[in-house]
Amino acid sequence: MHELSLCQSAVEIIQQQAEQHGVARVTGVWLEIGALSCVEERAVRFSFDIACQG
Numbered sequence: 001m002h003e004l005s006l007c008q009s010a011v012e013i014i015q016q017q018a019e020q021h022g023v024a025r026v027t028g029v030w031l032e033i034g035a036l037s038c039v040e041e042r043a044v045r046f047s048f049d050i051a052c053q054g
Helices: 002-020 041-053
Strands: none
Touching: 002 041
């Protein structure tokens, strides 16, 4: 399930950007998944929730 590692990386980048810009809480994220990315949308949604929990 490479979606989990993608989401973990995305969360790390989001956290870094939030810190750099003095943002205490991120309330929304927009991810664009390309048609040929071989990534399942449902798996990304599930994995992103897990990655956000730590």
